[in-house]
Amino acid sequence: MKLTILGCYSATPRTLTHPTAQLLQIKKHFVLIDCGEGTQIQLRKHKLKFSRINHIFISHLHGDHFFGLPGLISTFRLLGREAPLHIYGPKGIKEAITLLLKLGDSWTNYPLIFRELESKKAESIFEDEAISVTTIPLDHRVYANGFLFREKPAPRTLNVNGVAKYDIDKSQFNNIKNGKDVVLEHGIIIQNEELTFDPPPTKSYAFCSDTAYNENMIVQISDVDVLYHESTFLESEAHLCKKTKHSTAKQAADIARQAKVGTLILGHYSTRYKSLLPFQEEAKQVFANVELADDGKYFEF
């Protein structure tokens, strides 16, 4: 899994800081999470093959998470895209995009498929043989969801020495990789474990932005490998969290600690701060494994 941070600053785009957008490469998928203004420029700048994006997940309809989407959809059209594009986001997103395309007489020549969200409970919104995606209800000023991405287990891998030892024919290999035992000529059963290795462990990623401190998410994200949790403020501005429905770095770490996640990535910083290091310092007082998101930075896990 590779996560590229295209933008991780709150509020308005500036010369050097970009609003929220992330590209998640998970199994065969290129998934875009949020799409603030200028996201398509960031995708180009970091030379990411963005024509491979088939699924876009929008957390909420504040401009800094969403205003880059109409332009990206139009660019796909100009580039001659034919593959369907699936968009997941709060109810209303379809009306907004449709109106903008209508006003510009710029209907896409590829299928644009919306899945509008309005449930306040976690729900499965995408699943195929490789991954699953579930919403994580957030606590923000407007209806907002995080997203939980989970890889599905790959097939077991063949133990070449094991199958050679029993002289097993190639025609059986697919069954073996799918977990089946093998019955030899004389009725002897060879357990699958002798013939295969465990697949690589599956990974999981939870994206939680924007949200106030919200313990309700803990059960759902417990034990994820990586949690991106917003940290708009430092403790010195903790009093602003209640009204704005944002979190401090320490609150994000509190969630990470209780959910026993592997790594916490902080982001969605208020642009009032000159340095990001205090975010990491304050979070590390509560939880050890803290990384700082920054525009253009990527994480492999």
Place this chain on the structure above:
Amino acid sequence: MKLTILGCYSATPRTLTHPTAQLLQIKKHFVLIDCGEGTQIQLRKHKLKFSRINHIFISHLHGDHFFGLPGLISTFRLLGREAPLHIYGPKGIKEAITLLLKLGDSWTNYPLIFRELESKKAESIFEDEAISVTTIPLDHRVYANGFLFREKPAPRTLNVNGVAKYDIDKSQFNNIKNGKDVVLEHGIIIQNEELTFDPPPTKSYAFCSDTAYNENMIVQISDVDVLYHESTFLESEAHLCKKTKHSTAKQAADIARQAKVGTLILGHYSTRYKSLLPFQEEAKQVFANVELADDGKYFEF
């Protein structure tokens, strides 16, 4: 008058080229013309005092002229703007902006005043003591207008030696600057021309993008000081103009020549071209005074 090109490339924003937006400083006004995605970043990058923008003119509702507007409106809100913002653009622009603000529960705390355009004839859309703005109907795939900006004459300036010669009292100076003659004690009339100088000549600027070659605009823009006319293509791609309703550099120059404008500025280049110089070369075969727009370049006139 100062014209700063924030973006002058067609279609999609890229790492180094930006879609259409221009800041026109005319008399006391900071006027934004079109607002492609990323315009607010360009305004910041070029250190323009964009909080002074009170009037935004949108030519048409294709994304590369319009998708930066919702973000700019939101940024004004976050910056605590109180002054009214006037937006002029095709019918539908109010519905689009209103829907986006509603979905984000992000109503502006300053007045947002729309003037929706739908006339296919030129019409006066703004006028105060300093300038006037008139639409220029364009020929594009969707309803589109250019804009003609004209300075109004400033008051005449006082001829200090003239008023001293006749020992005229200060209380008369405002009347004199407004063009009045002065009657001396013995009934002698002093002509205003003896007491004042002509004000500096007024300037005019016509913005015409996007449009096919359209002779209908010539009468209206005749003798303007500066014409910005789109030149999406070179002559080698002239066959694309009919379907796309764009112009070549030579066609833009043809309009400039017939309208006897002072200076022609070319822009809205297709990103297929590696160099801009051929645009200037092709236009100069028809019209002498040709400038090339480029992102970040400014013109004073």
